[in-house]
Amino acid sequence: MSKPIAVLGGGSFGTAVANLLASNNHPVIQWMRDEQQAQTMQVERKNPKYLQGVPLQDGVQPTSEIAEALACELIFVALPSTALRQVLTPYAEQLAGKGLISTTKGIEADSFLLMSQIIEQIVPKARVGVLSGPNLAKEVAAGALTATVIASEDQALCQQVQEVLHGSTFRVYASSDRYGVELGGALKNVYAIIAGMAAALGMGENTRSMLITRALAEMTRFAVRLGASPMTFLGLAGVGDLIVTCTSPKSRNYQVGYALGEGRSLEEAVQRLGEVAEGVNTLKVLKAKADELEVYMPLVSALHAILFEGQTLTKVIGSLMSGEPKTDVDFITVAGFS
Ligand SMILES: NC(=O)C1=CN([C@@H]2O[C@H](COP(=O)(O)OP(=O)(O)OC[C@H]3O[C@@H](n4cnc5c(N)ncnc54)[C@H](O)[C@@H]3O)[C@@H](O)[C@H]2O)C=CC1
Numbered sequence: 001m002s003k004p005i006a007v008l009g010g011g012s013f014g015t016a017v018a019n020l021l022a023s024n025n026h027p028v029i030q031w032m033r034d035e036q037q038a039q040t041m042q043v044e045r046k047n048p049k050y051l052q053g054v055p056l057q058d059g060v061q062p063t064s065e066i067a068e069a070l071a072c073e074l075i076f077v078a079l080p081s082t083a084l085r086q087v088l089t090p091y092a093e094q095l096a097g098k099g100l101i102s103t104t105k106g107i108e109a110d111s112f113l114l115m116s117q118i119i120e121q122i123v124p125k126a127r128v129g130v131l132s133g134p135n136l137a138k139e140v141a142a143g144a145l146t147a148t149v150i151a152s153e154d155q156a157l158c159q160q161v162q163e164v165l166h167g168s169t170f171r172v173y174a175s176s177d178r179y180g181v182e183l184g185g186a187l188k189n190v191y192a193i194i195a196g197m198a199a200a201l202g203m204g205e206n207t208r209s210m211l212i213t214r215a216l217a218e219m220t221r222f223a224v225r226l227g228a229s230p231m232t233f234l235g236l237a238g239v240g241d242l243i244v245t246c247t248s249p250k251s252r253n254y255q256v257g258y259a260l261g262e263g264r265s266l267e268e269a270v271q272r273l274g275e276v277a278e279g280v281n282t283l284k285v286l287k288a289k290a291d292e293l294e295v296y297m298p299l300v301s302a303l304h305a306i307l308f309e310g311q312t313l314t315k316v317i318g319s320l321m322s323g324e325p326k327t328d329v330d331f332i333t334v335a336g337f338s
């Protein structure tokens, strides 16, 4: 019997990852803060609140006792970005030397730290990795053929994650650009909100294609400015995740955008969702960072103007379309990769 692997988080992605690991015959300890939820999952062998209709694999042991999970050597972290620091900080000492893989796609407000950077800060001796890619939890859990990226400077850790997760429906590619892979996963959520809005407004396929392509230019320009490799954005964790999130009504960020496009307020859109939509917080910190670094991000500025500066959609769309003429693929040459 192989050693147990832990998953922190009782939401849809935590459960999808726990099931994947268990279907590869690894015993899994899935921690969640809610004792009642852990009991329900243990008895009913499903997670009706976050992943309806998906049976829990036999090897998954839900628990609300975090000590059991933290005893594992390999730990996947699938918590909302607002909770990760608070959950891990009290256990810094016992996490030293462990493999900690973040699946969380967000950015911390104020510090602009990505989740694996927060883990590194809390547990400097941890082996840190990031799992990111076009991985809608519902589809992963339903066994749809899916690929993802494990990114870490620690090649042995990448290999270990490939071994434990790789299966007949799930393929894991490796990358050493942890920062780029993680940034891609966080940034695309913002554009998914815009894509959902455009869909609700009845805009067509030309619009969606323009949006995705210009979003890729914008996020790559920003990421390269911060030191990521532009090549990462041509991969699964860049354009791959951007496509799935900007085209699928299963994406929670897309759903928030759709509700906004239907005329709902941001508060109402988020409340109706009842799940994590990381893009809303990411938008705020991203806009501030882009302004500070003077990176041109017209789509981010446009969404920020609509959501937080009281500007009308009509006015914002008008100014986006009447911006000065630009060159098509400029972001790689601008960054010095010509
Ligand atoms: N759902 C998806 O398709 C994917 C999600 N992700 C990322 O995974 C992360 C987690 O997302 P989901 O599992 O989808 O969220 P979810 O909304 O399905 O579940 C969130 C879970 O976190 C728990 N939680 C909230 N605050 C907490 C706290 N302070 N302490 C402990 N637990 C807390 C909730 O009780 C719930 O169990 C997000 O950053 C998301 O971007 C990544 C890939 C795919």
Ligand SMILES: O=C(CO)COP(=O)(O)O
Pocket: 105, 133, 134, 135, 136, 137, 189, 192, 241, 244, 245, 250, 251, 252, 253, 254, 276, 277, 278
């Ligand atoms: O990251 C995801 C797919 O790769 C999930 O996106 P949402 O959080 O918008 O559902």
